[in-house]
Amino acid sequence: MAPAANTPRRGRRSPLASVALHTTLVVASVIAVFPVLWVFLTSLKPASYATTTDFFRDPTFENYTGLLRDTPFLTWFGNSLLIAGLTTLLGVFTAATTGYAVSRFRFPGKRGLMWTLLVTQMFPVAVLIVPIYNIMAGLGLLNRSAGLVITYMTISVPFCAWMMKGFFDTIPREIDESGMVDGLTPFGTFFRLILPLARPGLAVTAFYSFITAWGEVAYASAFMVGDENLTLAGGLQKFVNQYGAQWGPMTAASVLIAIPAAVVFLFAQRHLVTGMSAGAVKG
């Protein structure tokens, strides 16, 4: 990303313009933060105050202790962690060499492959969900973590390949050439020179495919039933259904799901955007 320093140097703003600018940004920030903050504050309220407008009243952790003690939240958390983790690992491993090949070489079939990778990003969940459901049912993989991992690879593999191509494009080709001069094969060049250099890119790709799987709703809702097999996306729905809502555990669970993801995200996000737009723009 270009350095921020090239912002045009214009004439000084009038105080009025400054106030307007800050007001707009403050209002926008409040709108952006408030729903999340409100859920956080609610999670700290005793159940009887859950739906009051009080900002902060008799703070307590009872929603959290209740959630961890009385609901299968930790099981869901474990399921999500396992499924998203495996999806990420398999996705990144499978796609790494492809991203490199597509970034560096010209070979028959490349256009077709690029085109396929692009089109798969457009696949609506509706087009694969029924056949995959039937196939998984036939294989006895419904309601199993393995089934969901395989399903998620339909999303993560094309995406990882696409995104890694963007990162490999940013590594100078001179490095490949120097590797070749030193007698390395293309594979040697890739594994010994390029892959270590691409580590930040791989980390970002892995992170993004992790949170995609972590937050997936459609397949998880359709494929997993029974309290002990749900992922977080399915589990959270248990707290809020058409018959009523348990806002206490719902808000506590939301906080436990969101905070770790948000913290990591805020560190990784600069690279995320670079990777996505690089992959897409230069495609």
Place this chain on the structure above:
Amino acid sequence: MAVHTGPSVAPAADGTPVRGRSRGAGGPAGKTRPPGGLRRALSVHWYAWTMVAPVVVVIGVIIGYPLLRGVYLSLTDANERNVERNIGVNHLPATYEFVGLDNYTDALTGSQFLGTLGWTLVWTVSCVSVTFALGLGLATLLNRRIAGRSLYRMLLILPWAVPGFVSVFAWRFLYNEDRGLLNKLLAGGGIDAVPWLNDPTWAKFSVIAVNVWLGVPFMMVALLGGLQSISGEMYEAAEMDGANARQRFRHITMPGLRPVSTTVILLSTIWTFNMFPVIFLLTRGGPGEATQILVTQAYKFSFEISPRDYAQSSTWGVLILVLLMLFAAVYRRVLRKQGDTW
């Protein structure tokens, strides 16, 4: 586009135009090769093909095969009762039949598909345009020298950092008709409770609002990146020439943002068109079918009604995919006509 060739690639391979669209990965090499072309292509390209092989296999097995099956199911009358299934130890074979294009005719001539398509288009266009306008506005503000810029930036991308389904539940909490915060605040101002999710019109407004809230951060960050890549000297030169702020925006900012904005508009159109969780978790498509978009309706056919209608669901799925691919192709062509190499 990468035009660089692997150092050991023979010139013959490069001289061959690789334009043929239909050429599948790993397929036989071009016909214009001299005799023995296949063997030659193999010896030249085997490492590239080996490198892409895992992805080609994965795509073929877990995307290609289900896709073909989905297309086939859309040509049958498959539902929960007649597909192959196991009940206890008994294995029941599939008894559904091939019905040709009947499902497509039904979908395209009936009112349900077209009605849902209409709302899906309204949903997509309004979400994308509002998100883009707000994202561009905020990016422009953040691109100035301003105190606390990185703090604002951090706060403004928060909705993107939280997993989508968590945010959607947070909004359900705020929208709750009897107990939600929004209505309590309105009541404080003496305004009657608004049925945010229970009235067709309000529900449409509410789902769009949530999707915009979710989408603005990405748009803003991407456009901010685009803005920062425009050279400050251009603005200085324009200012020297007496261009006012509006002219600078129109003649420098807009063209400079083109590569980024065309990409993010395409991406967010596709994402919004397929946006499952927001509708599914906020309203389940209701009240009635007021907020049902194509994707959630297709899901409903196969997982929420009884008997599950797999054929209809697959038909809608295929139609959605065709619509999106048509859109992407037209979009690309329009951009190309305007001189963009996308």
